[in-house]
Amino acid sequence: MGRRLNAALVAGSVAAAVAAGLATVASAGTRVGLLLPKSGVYAALGQEIDDGFVMALEESGMAGNFPIVREDTEVKPPVGVAKARKLVLQDEVDVIVGIVSSGVLGAVRDFIHESRVPLIVANAGNDDATGAACSRYIVRVSFSNAQVNRPMGPWMAAQGIRKVYTLAPDYKAGHDMIDAFTRTFTEAGGEVIGSDYTPFQKTQDFGPYLTKAKAADPDAIFVFYAGGEAISFVKQYDSFGIKADIPLYGSGFLTSPLYVNAQGPAAAGVIGSLHFVPTLDTPEARVFVESFKARFGHTPSEYAVQGYDAGRVLVEAIKSGASDRESIAAALPKTSYTSPRGPVSIDPATNNIVQNIYIFETVAEGDALTQKVLGVVENVQDPPNGCTL
């Protein structure tokens, strides 16, 4: 017994030594700072992005060349800045990947720009990060708030919807998304007859707002909610019996595959627009969904794809010969390939991703919920909005 234990200990220390050896070899590669929320409201999103990113590195067969330092933003701008400084000054990373919250991205922007470290944004959608406040060191592979919502205006108008009531949380992303939708919807002949912004992260009961929206008697309700608020909102919308009279539309984050099962039957019939849904019928999407399921045990969400594509553009940049901060920053915008979400490229004018936007309905299939694609708007590209790189 004792001898066997000793043998195990020896084996363990040999393994540890080998692992340590590998780590030393690896540190010669490209040092990556993964800056994601690991706690707080967006912790689940952060984990999806982390998983997708790791999967892209593993697929490339170069995972060992990318030693990763992980830091938690706690979804708080001051913490995000402190952690970004730590990654750049202490860990001396070559590239930073991540950032979920628009608030954190806005806060770290100047530090990133001045310290000349490339940042691959894997979620935060604030329009001005690739608009007036753009930087040649900041490349966004996720989406911009306007990009996801603009296509919905003309599409809903084409369905004969004339009067819409909008709801969103009262913070940057909420206003960005609703503004983008309102602009294109009114241009297409529609009218927004009422609009409320609910206190962000403080609203649990949407009853008062839903009652107001129902009383205004619109043709449809258009909303942006994500995470826990999305679950509560969709369930409460259903329980008030509004579904029968007034259909629910929104930014596709509303019924993300990440939490649509927590919403249950209430989510069936909700229509949204998004840059990825796991039921896309392309070879790239099918392969991605299958291997993500095999590796992590659940269907990947749009957040997983964003992490995956952040990994892909980094790998492509390194393959093209980039090695240090300057050359990586220069190479990132030149990448283009077919992602699980369709063909993607980086807009040289803004460093924002150019991608398809899918309009999809959440439908019940037996006990599970799945996404049925109703329409595609191809190669959606943001105007420069005052960006000069």
Place this chain on the structure above:
Amino acid sequence: MSGGIDFWTTQVLNGLQLSMLLFLLSIGLTVIFGLLHFVNLAHGALYMLGAYVGVSAASALGSFWAALAAGPAAVTLIGIALYLALIRRMRRAGPMNQVLVTFGLIFVIVDVVRIVWGDVALGLEQPAMLSGPVEFLGVSYPAYRVFVIATGLAVMAGLSLLLNRTQIGAMIRAGVENDAMAACLGIDVERLFFIVFCVGCALAGLAGVIAAPVFSATPDMGTAILIPTLIVVVIGGLGSLNGAILGSMIVGFIQTFGAVVTPGLASVMVYLLLAAVLIARPEGLLPARG
């Protein structure tokens, strides 16, 4: 402002529903505070545990009603463990130490929940008989919300009878008024404390299960509800049932009607009221100790 009588009836019901949830949480907190002089900031975390245990029980046993029993029972057991391990020792440690220990407990419980149940929010289906809207007071209103209001009113009535009409109620009131004198009169104050603490935990668990179908279970639900609950306790007055009733009504209705009338100020108004009460009546509107 849009809408006729139906609109305002529905909004009153919305306010009542939120008030009842706040009441279920704040009554436990306020009586524990009033009787034990103990600040239990982890009360919100116990509410969250109730919701998560409820979700698991519902999926394991296939019934919402089983969850409604399992949630409070599990939270009471956890409360007993906490009482024996920590809270009993902290009884005489002074409010600052109690706040620090129970504040730390929040982080521990939140991380345990994240490890066991994950970061993704979980939903709890309403029982089939309570799904969909019903006709109530002339308006179409979600049946489940009527159930929440009814449960809150039932607990309110039950506690009111218990506190005002029974011997143990008299003992609790005596303990809140002056625990040293109550002990001199032969009341086993420690045992009384323990019973009250357990009931408070059970109500927190009950509130968690009841809230889960409406709000879903998330790791931040406990801290999100803690602040409104503390405001209810401070406005109503420490240790009193009537204070908890009045405070939760005021906060529930201000939040609901604030959202309807002045959405931009909805989240500020409760804090304004809190400040006003602290200036005008620092002991709360209906404190237990006159």
